[in-house]
Amino acid sequence: MAVQWLLVCHGLVTLLVVVSFLCGQWPIFQGTFIQRIHFFITFGAYDYFRRLIHFTCGSRGANALLSVEYFCCDRPNPILQGIYLLIIGATYYFIAVSSFIYIPGYYISGVHRYTSLLAVGVGILLFLLTSFSDPGVVNSGNVSQYLSAYPYDNIIFSEKDCSTCKIPKPARSKHCSICNRCVARFDHHCGWMNNCIGERNTRYFMAFILWHFLICVYGIVALALILAGRLKDLKVIYILTVYYGIENSFRRLAPLVVQWLLNSYNTQILIMVFLAVVSLLLAGFFMYHAKLCITNTTTNESFKWHEYMSWQRKVNEAKASAEALKSSLGELNQERSPQESKWRTFFKRSRLQEQQVVKNNKYNKGFVHNIHEVVFPLSTRKSFSVNKSKSR
Structure with a gap:
């Protein structure tokens, strides 16, 4: 029964983490939050489901479904927070029930009973800090300081007011x-x-992403040491080689050892696979955001830069095409010049290929400064309050 519940949790967590990893993070997935989820998971199945609800239940059923969709995806709600707590609690529970009886073991000491609980506790603390901390809300009381802290670059950010909050919109800000x-x-x-x-x-x-990646790696290593200790304590290798006459080589012993582990410790193996999948997703997610922090760019700004550079590239290509057409028309009115070599013409780059767009991010002030700005935000420094007193 425990293994079945673990498989269900494994599939649910993998699905939800992949969705959170893709939704809103990569430029190739365009559209609203709901549209990206539809594309990646259902490939339009949800749209057919909505049509089925409308066909069977009428407009009242369709409106009820839209209300549920709005509550889950378009307004603040604690659903995913509860799922996170359920996931981390259930995973720790399965590890404790299935593996703590083997701690201490041949390769692992008894202190890991407590360090594992401490690691999970720190992860939940970081979760609460991220969930309930102020993300940097801009209001009428601090908007002048944020306007001074983040000047407009007049490329992807220009001076304008927020139509909802009715205050000036500082550069790098967005109305959620x-x-x-x-x-x-x-x-x-x-x-x-x-x-x-x-x-x-x-x-x-x-810190939340990095710590949970380390927790997953810690869990994988600890479970591997527990299983290695069980192999040593039960003398599995000795029995296979001495009593069953199996050749003492990795090629012959590995399949038999893996089969024995799957039969005897399938819960631990499933947990290790689950932790490995989640750790890979967290590693990719962390590296993506670490790159943004190093270059002092946000996810929102990466979308804006992608759109701007795509538009600027099209403008430059249009200008190059106009210049090429103009020069070719001018050559028709002049005497025919000596023809270029076919090889030279073949390897010559067209003017369209020579058009390049350079990303000029004025907020990128170097690796050290960028990391310092993330670790010690501008609004937490004394200079921010000094700007406040000056603005008064």
Whole structure:
């Protein structure tokens, strides 16, 4: 029964983590939050489900489904927060029930009973910090300081007012439609945290991802040491080689040892596979956000830069095409020039290929400064309050 529940949790967690990993993070997945989930998971199945509800239950059933969709995805709600606590609690429970009886073991000491609980406790603490900390809400009381801290680059950010909050919109900020507030240095809205990730809590968010990756690796290593200790204590290798006459080589023993482990310790093996999948997802997610932090860019800004550079590239290509057409028309009115070599013409790059767009991120002030800005946000420094007193 425990193994069946573990398989269900494994599939649910993998699905939910992949969704959170893809939704709103990569430029190739365009559209709203719901549309990206539809594309990755259902490939339109949800749309057919909505049509079925409308066909069978009428407009009242369709409106009820839209209400549930709005509550789950378009407004703050603690659903994913509860799922996170359930996942981490259930995983620790299965590990404790199935493996703590083997601690201490041949390769692992008894202290890991307590360090594992401490590791999970720190992870939950980082989760609470990220979920309930101020992401850097911009209001009428601090908007002048944020305007001074983040000047406009007049490329992807220009001077304008927030139509909802009715205050000037500082550069790098965004009005979150889910939380209904403007957030400084807005990165994205995280459903797992039920909170925006912005100027003041990006540090907690990065620590949360990194710590949970380390927890997964720690769990994999600890379980591997437990299983290795069971092999040693039960003398499995000795029995296979002496009593059954199996050749003492990795090629002959490995399949038999793996088969024995799957039969005797399948719960531990499943937990290790689950932790390995989650750790890979967390590693990719952390590296993506670490790259953004190193270059002092947010997820929201990466989308804006992608759109701007794509538009600028098309403009440059249009200008190059116009110049090429103009020069070719001018050559028709002149005497025919000597023909170029076919090889030279073949290897000559066209003017369209020579068009390049350079990303000029004025907020990128070097590796050390960028990391310092994430770890010690501008609004937590004394200079921020000095700007406040000056603005008064």
